[in-house]
Amino acid sequence: MNPIIAGLVTIVVGVGGCVGYFYLSNLLLDKVIFPARGENISRNINRANAVRPWLFMFPAIFALGLYLVYPVIGSFWRSLYNRAGNEFIGFGNYQALFTSGDFQVAFFNNLLWVLVVPAASTFLGLVIAQLTDRLSWGNIAKSLIFMPMAISFVGASLIWKFVYANDPDIGLINAIRDFFGLGVIDPMLVPFWNNFFLMVILIWIQTGFAMVILSAALRGIPEETVEAAIIDGANPFQIFFRIKVPQIMGTIVVVWTTITILVLKVFDIVYTMTGGEFDTEILPSFMMDYMFRDDGIATAVAFVIMIVVLPVMIWNIVQARRELR
Amino acid sequence: MDNIAGSKSSLGWAVNITVLVIVVLWLIPTVGLFVSSFRDRDQISVSGWWQAPFAVDLTFRSRAASEPVQQDGLWIYEGNLFAEDAALAQTFGEGSGEITAFGNRGTQPAAYVAGEEVDLGDGETLLVNSDGTYRFTAAEEPRRPPTVYFEAETPPEFTLDNYRTVLTADNMDLAFINTLTVTIPATVIPILIAAFAAYSLAWMDFPGRGLLIAAVVGLLVVPLQLALVPMLRLHNAIGIGQSFLGIWLAHTAFGMPLAIYLLRNYMVGLPRDIIESAKVDGATDFQVFTKIILPLSFPALAAFAIFQFLWTWNDLLVAKVFLPSDDASKVMTVKIADDLLGSRGGDWGILATAAFVSIAVPLIVFFTMQRYLVRGLLAGSVK
Incomplete structure (x- = not known):
């Protein structure tokens, strides 16, 4: 079947199915199973109202359970088996991982990414949010810096190839080096620092996200606190670092953790720019190397990522529960 | 605020110039791609895009x-x-x-x-x-x-040849349609499912509600990588295999935590009076939801729709795993990353054009719907 027609059919069936499910199941509950009439009317209404939330939530819980909860267990279970999946090898895959030099490189690089990208994006975002706060054209500036958010990681990588290319007629960096009479280099081949060149791409994308959220947070700061500081003779830097930043610390942490989580998911940039060569591998791209080749190793890497994410997850849940109370 | 103390004038110039420099730095890479996509192949190989206006x-x-x-x-x-x-x-x-x-x-x-x-x-x-x-x-x-x-x-020469080549010779037109085919159902379907769930979590009282909300927050950060192997195996086992149906289901589920989280945060903020007076007037939960909550939640629905659209359009990982790897069902990101970078690695004009074709639609969506996007982001992270 033509994919476009299949797509349209899916929309109609999907949306129609959802509407039908919600409407009919409600009708069934109210008219047939617990009808609001007869001798048990009040008991029936109460029971119907107790069941209804689960009716409403069922498709969502089903999707979440199948695609996000089950895989945590499924992946862990699979990671205990060998490549073919027919022999239980306990933690053999993990043992193989942690003794392999490639994995150690990927793990170390990922650590660098997790440390540098969120810090740089949040810091730049905060500074730009503050600088554009009172500019007449601040909104245009913010919109342009926010723009890379809309671009795919693959697209962004291609865009940056026009900066990093090892040809002074294509790559901006080498053009500048050429202008100053320096030799041509390939930034992707510079040991250790090539990781940072790749991080720049993600920082370029994520700074806009940090900026938008922190800019809203800065606007939310009560003006009296700033005015009081001005009257007390604080200079703009003191106002920014001593008055404003402490008041939006909560938002800064949220932005920081959100970007951290993202860093642990993005394999596209490394995949497109270097293919993991030249010691630039990170965990998500390392996993994709084994996907389709050795599911045992691939799931083990995925589970390592899960364990790295776990503290953030717990912290998020604790925060959310505190807000609910 | 600072102008109370008169410090604005002294720093004003510095701030303007700094922001201008940052904006220019941020734009340069994208402009380079855009200019290169219109340049003649011979010209690209002998001069950088910044020299494009010169002979x-x-x-x-x-x-x-x-x-x-x-x-x-x-x-x-x-x-x-x-x-x-x-x-x-x-x-x-x-x-x-x-x-x-x-x-x-x-x-x-x-x-x-x-x-x-x-x-x-x-x-x-x-x-x-x-x-x-x-x-x-x-x-x-x-x-x-x-x-x-x-x-x-x-003389400098600008041409649409690259676009002609990309859109006709390289199957990029097919990839564009495939991307659209993946994206639209994957954006539309989760909205309704998530909206019902979000309403339950926001306005219906039942035991275990807090626990479920916490679970959704937790699932927000579960790495997608975990789902790849087990779910592909499941898809293969039940006969979906690698197909469009599979990727629609996957995207629907992967977008669900954010959808529920965003929509619940928004719905909780709706005025309690309206909902209670509707219930006093005899409206059922179903009617409250369809007649009151859904129309009032439009901004949050739009915000999530934009997120999900951008995310599915730009996705490479899910497409690589859940779609077949044959040419007929490649989406644009896979096409560029796996095909063009290999076979046309040195053909910068073609690469730039392909990239620009793939980012054009998200950019249009981004610039026209930015207001909703920002609002959605804020609903998700700032309380």
Whole structure:
């Protein structure tokens, strides 16, 4: 079947199915199973109202359970088996991982990414949010810096190839080096620092996200606190670092953790720019190397990522529960 | 605020310039891609995109089309290099070309300066002037007309050829349609499912509600990578395999935590009075949801729709795993990352164009719907 027609059919069936499910199941509950009439009317209404939330939530819980909860267990279970999946090898895959030099490189690089990208994006975002706060054209500036958010990681990588290319007629960096009479280099081949060149791409994308959220947070700061500081003779830097930043610390942490989580998911940039060569591998791209080749190793890497994410997850849940109370 | 203390004027200039520099730095890479996608292939290889508005020196080849004239024992070819070749005549037009250097061998196309008469040996001489006129003399009758290489200032040339190539020759049109096919159902379907769940979590009272909300928050950060292997195996086992249906289901589920989280945060903030008075008037939960909550939640629904659209359009990981790897069902990101970068690695014009085609739609969505996007982001992270 033509994919476009299949797509349209899916929309109609999907949306129609959802509407039908919600409407009919409600009708069934109210008219047939617990009808609001007869001798048990009040008991029936109460029971119907107790069941209804689960009716409403069922498709969502089903999707979440199948695609996000089950895989945590499924992946862990699979990671205990060998490549073919027919022999239980306990933690053999993990043992193989942690003794392999490639994995150690990927793990170390990922650590660098997790440390540098969120810090740089949040810091730049905060500074730009503050600088554009009172500019007449601040909104245009913010919109342009926010723009890379809309671009795919693959697209962004291609865009940056026009900066990093090892040809002074294509790559901006080498053009500048050429202008100053320096030799041509390939930034992707510079040991250790090539990781940072790749991080720049993600920082370029994520700074806009940090900026938008922190800019809203800065606007939310009560003006009296700033005015009081001005009257007390604080200079703009003191106002920014001593008055404003402490008041939006909560938002800064949220932005920081959100970007951290993202860093642990993005394999596209490394995949497109270097293919993991030249010691630039990170965990998500390392996993994709084994996907389709050795599911045992691939799931083990995925589970390592899960364990790295776990503290953030717990912290998020604790925060959310505190807000609910 | 700061102008109370009069500090604005002193820092104003510095701030303006700093922001301007940052914005320019942020834009330069994208502008480079955009400009490159309109440039001629030959021009890209000899000058950077930042030189696109200027003329470049390109190498050409021309061969005498007329018969030689015999004079004083010499065979002489004379004429204008630009006029000898129809394609050259078109590129340079009447009298606009300017030759800077010339040569008689393809390996050294710019060996001599224009206007200099050169002795090529064997009794042959060659003179090429900067306006294109040339004179070639030989002591013996040449077996074939001489070929002259020259370097000429070429005016900047912008073309849509790259777009034509990308959209017709490389299956990019098919990839574009595939991307659209993946994206639209994967954006539309989760919204309704998530909206019902979000309403339950926001406005219905039942045991375990807090626990479920916490679970959704937790699932927000579960790495997608975990789902790849087990879910692909499940898809294969139940006969979905790698297909569009599979990727729609996957995207629907992967977008669910954010959808529920965003929509619940928004719905909780709706005024309690409206909902309670509707219930007092005898509205059922179903009616409250469809008649009151859904219309009022439009901004949050739009915000999530934009997120999900951008995320599914830009996704590479899920597409690589849940779609077949044959040419017929490749989406644009896979096409670029796996096909074009390999087969057309050095063809920068084509790469730039392909990338631009793939980011054009998200950029349009982004700039037209930015208001909703920002609002959605804020609902998700700032309380």
